[in-house]
Amino acid sequence: MAALCAQAQQLQRLHVKSFTLTSDTVRPKLEVPFNVTLTIRLADNVAQLQNVYLPTFIGPEELGDVREQSTGKSRTIYRETLRLVAHARGPLTIGSAYLEAIDARDGKPKRFLSNDLQLYVDGDPAASVAALRAALWAAVITLLALVAILAFVRLRKRPVTSIEVVPEQPPEPIVHAPSEFETALAQLRARRDRETVLRLRRVLWHIAGAEPGETLAAVLRRPQAMDAQLRQRLIAVERAAFVEERRLNGAIDEVLAQHGESGITV
Amino acid sequence: MIATQPRALTDALTRTIVGQAHVVESLVLALIADGHVLLEGPPGLAKTLACRCLAAALDGEFKRVQFTPDLLPADIVGTRIFDQREAAFATVLGPIFANVVLADEINRAPAKVQSALLEAMQERQVTIGPQTHPLPDPFIVLATMNPLDSDGTYPLPFAQLDRFLLKVRLNFPSTEEELAILERFAVEDTQPVHGAATLRDVLAWRAQAREIHIDPKIKQYIVDIVALSRTGHPYIEFGASPRATLALAFVARAKALLDGRDFVLPDDVRTIAPMVLRHRIAFTHRLHVDRADAESVVADLVDSVRAP
Numbered sequence: 001m002a003a004l005c006a007q008a009q010q011l012q013r014l015h016v017k018s019f020t021l022t023s024d025t026v027r028p029k030l031e032v033p034f035n036v037t038l039t040i041r042l043a044d045n046v047a048q049l050q051n052v053y054l055p056t057f058i059g060p061e062e063l064g065d066v067r068e069q070s071t072g073k074s075r076t077i078y079r080e081t082l083r084l085v086a087h088a089r090g091p092l093t094i095g096s097a098y099l100e101a102i103d104a105r106d107g108k109p110k111r112f113l114s115n116d117l118q119l120y121v122d123g124d125p126a127a128s129v130a131a132l133r134a135a136l137w138a139a140v141i142t143l144l145a146l147v148a149i150l151a152f153v154r155l156r157k158r159p160v161t162s163i164e165v166v167p168e169q170p171p172e173p174i175v176h177a178p179s180e181f182e183t184a185l186a187q188l189r190a191r192r193d194r195e196t197v198l199r200l201r202r203v204l205w206h207i208a209g210a211e212p213g214e215t216l217a218a219v220l221r222r223p224q225a226m227d228a229q230l231r232q233r234l235i236a237v238e239r240a241a242f243v244e245e246r247r248l249n250g251a252i253d254e255v256l257a258q259h260g261e262s263g264i265t266v
Numbered sequence: 267m268i269a270t271q272p273r274a275l276t277d278a279l280t281r282t283i284v285g286q287a288h289v290v291e292s293l294v295l296a297l298i299a300d301g302h303v304l305l306e307g308p309p310g311l312a313k314t315l316a317c318r319c320l321a322a323a324l325d326g327e328f329k330r331v332q333f334t335p336d337l338l339p340a341d342i343v344g345t346r347i348f349d350q351r352e353a354a355f356a357t358v359l360g361p362i363f364a365n366v367v368l369a370d371e372i373n374r375a376p377a378k379v380q381s382a383l384l385e386a387m388q389e390r391q392v393t394i395g396p397q398t399h400p401l402p403d404p405f406i407v408l409a410t411m412n413p414l415d416s417d418g419t420y421p422l423p424f425a426q427l428d429r430f431l432l433k434v435r436l437n438f439p440s441t442e443e444e445l446a447i448l449e450r451f452a453v454e455d456t457q458p459v460h461g462a463a464t465l466r467d468v469l470a471w472r473a474q475a476r477e478i479h480i481d482p483k484i485k486q487y488i489v490d491i492v493a494l495s496r497t498g499h500p501y502i503e504f505g506a507s508p509r510a511t512l513a514l515a516f517v518a519r520a521k522a523l524l525d526g527r528d529f530v531l532p533d534d535v536r537t538i539a540p541m542v543l544r545h546r547i548a549f550t551h552r553l554h555v556d557r558a559d560a561e562s563v564v565a566d567l568v569d570s571v572r573a574p
Contacts, residue, residue, distance in 0.1 A: 053552060053555075054500070056500070056556055056558075095556070212572070213572030213573055214573060215531070215532045215533040215536050215573045216531060216532070216533050217533045217536075217537075238531060239529075241481075242479075242481045242483075242484065242529050242530065242531055242532075243479070243528075243529045244479035244528070244529060247528075247529075
């Protein structure tokens, strides 16, 4: 426990025995909630503990906060549990929490700091389930292959009675399914309205590897959007998405001109 | 048809000022959006030069007021003096009657001087004795603040900071920029470019900017950003006011005009939001205790809102 001098204000006079920050896991999983608990033990009976500052962190989302306090004759245990979820892999630092109070041992105003936490976010649960599923599939396929080999060996030992000749079948015609992009473009040719423009914009955004909610400048910085033709398309469709209603037709013409009339594939 | 003159003005300014592209752009944006700018940065970063260049490029009248602790409101707005020959009071207008006014180190003057200036900025007129005098149009105040020497300063109250449309922080130039500064200023005394645009052009740009289209989805985006500043961020005590919402829309329109568009994009809002919001948000004591950067907090806040 480290204590720092804090500005003298209207602070509570406390005997701080311990001040800790703990997590229920040191390796939280991606998108799986975990708990960080702040515990303060006091050698005083305090009805309501004030000036407790929660830890700082960058990245995880706070889902909830549960506070509980138990008091005895000359003791108080204050516990606050933060339920967090991480959205990005990698090291995660939960900074120190702190409490500002007058230290009853020497009568000086102090800032009591908790420890900080160094966690590591890893293991996409979806990925681990997928890995397990893949392993099971591999086992099943291996088993089936073994059964097939055994059956083949047994059949080869039997005498051949007749050979059935199967006439050669003509190859099935290859049907080219229209891509999402082509569908969106065809819809725009058929229906020239804002909603259809926005649909095409979403598809182009996806092709550029962008997430919904990004702005055009961010999308254009992505490596997938380095292609000059795709950049032009992104810019044209952005214009059509936000231009005034009376200029929408002209903007759609520009979008379609970018794609040509022959149906360009991306 | 959108005029190309706003970009011509930024081009003229960058011919004299090396780097600080965001500062040059913010000055022109504030000019188009009819607002005032607060420039914050240590000495020697071309704050005064930028303001002087803007006035020169517009061929407008430029006045500079060095704010000091002994300055009086009359030193800014003007006063009435008794003319003994005429035996009557005559009005002497102060330096605020100019198109571009540089209020250098605004936080060095006491509150009554600051409020005289800020009132004039808001009302666009000054009352001296019995007469009310309108300020020239266009009229822009460019105030500077030095964040380093805080001793003997009078910090601007939160309500008065809100009068500035933009607050722009100046950073040190990059190595390449500093070499370019050395090349440009060590050999000859570079003069500002004159007449890149006229005062009449500025009034025309303002009229054009008012016609710039903002899609309802972008209006919602602006409102979402401002609303998020009011929803219990650990470092934010008070979020931005509806005046910030209006300011975001004005400046986004100005940005679209500057880029030669007649409609606003989400990118316009995201680019200008930090300089519109930073001085309109009150931060908690915890921000200072944690040594967090207000600039980054606002940038994170803006980035966390999903663009349309």
